Amino acid sequence: QVQVVESGGGLVRPGGSLRLSCADSVSETFHVVNVWGWDRLGAAAYTRELVARSTSGGSSQSGDFVKGRFTLSRDNAKNTVDLQMNNLEPEDTAVYYCYVNVYTRREGSQDYWGLGTQVTVAD
Numbered sequence: 072q073v074q075v076v077e078s079g080g081g082l083v084r085p086g087g088s089l090r091l092s093c094a095d096s097v098s099e100t101f102h103v104v105n106v107w108g109w110d111r112l113g114a115a116a117y118t119r120e121l122v123a124r125s126t127s128g129g130s131s132q133s134g135d136f137v138k139g140r141f142t143l144s145r146d147n148a149k150n151t152v153d154l155q156m157n158n159l160e161p162e163d164t165a166v167y168y169c170y171v172n173v174y175t176r177r178e179g180s181q182d183y184w185g186l187g188t189q190v191t192v193a194d
Contacts, residue, residue: 093169
């Protein structure tokens with residue numbers, strides 16, 4: 072069983088910064104986290120859009136809107152995925168979802184999502 076829990080959302084003014092954190096816990100001792108990242112769903116959007124994603128193989132990608140403002144990182148010792156967001160804009164207002172792809176012997180490779188954390192950028 073895999074659980075993904077986000078934290079760190081809130082209200083921030085335009086130009087401000089916010090750090091989101093996500094903790095993943097896996098019940099099986101042997102497991103591999105293959106991919107990790109964040110997506111978001113804005114109030115007027117119908118589908119989630121990619122914010123940032125990285126793989127254990129070293130590749131990464133991010134949404135065009137990131138423009139170098141966001142930094143994705145993973146601490147394997149703590150099993151956390153952090154998203155540092157700087158120079159936030161009102162258009163960044165959305166629910167942010169943490170994502171991991173985990174391999175276990177029992178389930179193979181599966182995608183897991185957190186419940187989301189709200190980020191609001193406003194004066």
